[in-house]
Amino acid sequence: MEIKPKVVERLVRYAAIDTQSKEEELRIPSTEKQFTLARLLLEELRALGITDARLDPEHGYVYATVPATLPPDEAAGVPAVGFIAHLDTSPSVSGTGVRPVVHENYAGGDLVLPGDPAQVIRENDVLQSQIGADIVTSDGTTLLGADDKAGIAAIMTAVEYWMAHPGARRGTIRVAFTPDEEVGNGTAFFDVQGFGADFAYTVDGGEIGEISDETFHAQTAVVTFAGRNTHPGYAKGILVNSLYAAGHFLSLFPEGMKPETTEGREGYLHPHDLGGNEESARLKVLLRDFEAEGMAAKGALLGEMAAETERRFPGVTVGVEITDSYRNMKEVLGRHPRVVAMAEEAMRQAGVTPFRHAVRGGTDGARLSFMGLPTPNLFAGMQNPHSKLEWVSSRAMEQAVATIVNLARLWAENGNAPGPDRV
Ligand SMILES: [Zn+2]
Structure with a gap:
């Protein structure tokens, strides 16, 4: 089976379907149109011969099983492996009327997008x-939605390959x-029990070879300043204005501990919301660090500043x-080192050099990991996500399928x- 035309054809077909999600919606899915792709995938899985494919009619999740080919006694000793991708595209750039453009046999140079x-x-x-x-790419007037x-x-093409x-033994x-x-709501109604995997991989990363096995630890601090109004x-000797105290507190944030001065594995403190009057003021601060000790130190520092x-x-x-807010998924994945090690080996066998990436944020996989489903993230190959300049190469997607x-x-x-660490 030739992978390239299959995976490119699928991307082009899925990308044309508008599945943009929406911020600050209480219901999940946040937009009804995500069901259009969910239903199409359900039908496609059934057409490939998956008999148990199902759609959560309320929340839009699609689940399916590719049955084992190992004899039952052998299959019982082998973990059930999950693969997960997300239906929606970013709210930040229009996903309506996406017209994917395939630049065949790229020969180098800049790519001018025909619609703009x-x-x-x-x-x-x-x-x-x-x-x-x-x-x-898209035609330049919308995002592409290669994310995700x-x-x-890649997952659907792998399903076709397996069927x-x-x-083949699996x-x-x-x-x-x-x-x-x-x-940020991809896991809210995820049915971990019903899914029935021992661990899983999200296929939602960018650069070829990327495996994300870490996220930030994340906390939120609410700092309150109580004065007297x-x-x-007639305020002489009486008024104590909380706003000056809040201003002073803000001036104490170390320069080298801000989002705008940190990168890589460095954590940060980030004041992001301030309100109040003379009587009282309130400041919200994000705390981020990859290490628990670094996190504790940041909390202690806020105490000293207070x-x-x-x-x-x-x-x-x-x-x-x-x-x-959330915790570094390494806490979970560290207990299951083979989950990441096996992915690295799978990439090497696909001709890809794997590298580990620490995500400066949270991921669905991190939440799933703490819901009992250890889930690192693997590359899907997309570049410049959430933008009109988004692109993905057929070779990256082929390598994702091979992985x-x-x-x-x-x-x-x-x-x-x-061994002690079977999974
Ligand atoms: Zn994504």
């Missing part, structure tokens, strides 16, 4: 590395497509209340190896 010649994808090292492949339809196309190769494979990842005309502010502004009480197919085979071959 002002939109030009400049040749860079990444694009140059894809010379000879087909490059898929490249991931869906066409009943003689354990049980589970597949799921989820709504509303881009608005009175009529300003104490310093109280000394400087007698009569003002400064309170700091910290709550957890997925290799993973199923590797787990079938090695999944029931003895």
Whole structure:
């Protein structure tokens, strides 16, 4: 089976379907139109011979099983492996009327997008590395939505491959497509029990070879400043204005600990919302760090800044209340090192050099990991996501399909190896 035309055809077909999600919607999915793609995938899975494919009629999740080909006694000892991609596209750029363009046999140079010649994808090292492949873009008036339809196309093409190769050895494979990842709600109604995988991989990463096995630890601090108000005309010796204390507190944030001065594995403190009056003020601060110790140190620092502010502004009480938002999925994945190691081997066997990537944010996989489904993220190949200059190469998607197919085979071959860390 030739992979390239299959995976490119799927991406082009899925990308043309508008599945943009919406911020600040209470219902999930946030937009009804995500069902259009969900239903199409359901039908397509059934046409490929998947008998248990189902659609969550309320929330739009699609689940399916590719049955094991191993004899039952062998299959029982092999973990069930999941693959997950998201249906929706980013709310930040229009996803209505996407007209995918396939630039066949890319020969180098800039790519001018035909629908808006002002939109030009400049040749860079990444694009140059894809010379000879087909490059898929939008026409320049919308995003492409390869984030994450490249991931869906790769998983669906792997399903087609598996169903066409009943003689290939594999354990049980589970597949799921989820709504509303881009608005942070992709896992809200994910049926971990019903999905029935021992662990899973989201196929939602960019650069070829990328495996994300870490996210930030994330906390939010609410800092309150309590002063004393009175009529300003008669305030001498009485008024204690909380706003000056808040301003002073803000001035104490270390320069080298801000989002605008940090990158890579550095964490940050980020004041992002401030309100109040003379009587009281309230500041919200994001705390981010990859390490638990770094996180604790940042919380302690906010406490010191509060104490310093109280000394400087007698009569003002400064309170700091910290709550957890999400945790680094490495806490979970670290207990299952083979999940990531096997993905690295699957990539090497697909001709890809794997590298680990720490995500400076949270992911659906991180939430799933803490819901009992360890889930690192694998590359799907998309570049410049959430923009009109989004693109993906056919070669990257072929390599994503090969990685997925290799993973199923590797787990079938090695999944029931003895040892303390079976999974
Ligand atoms: Zn994505």
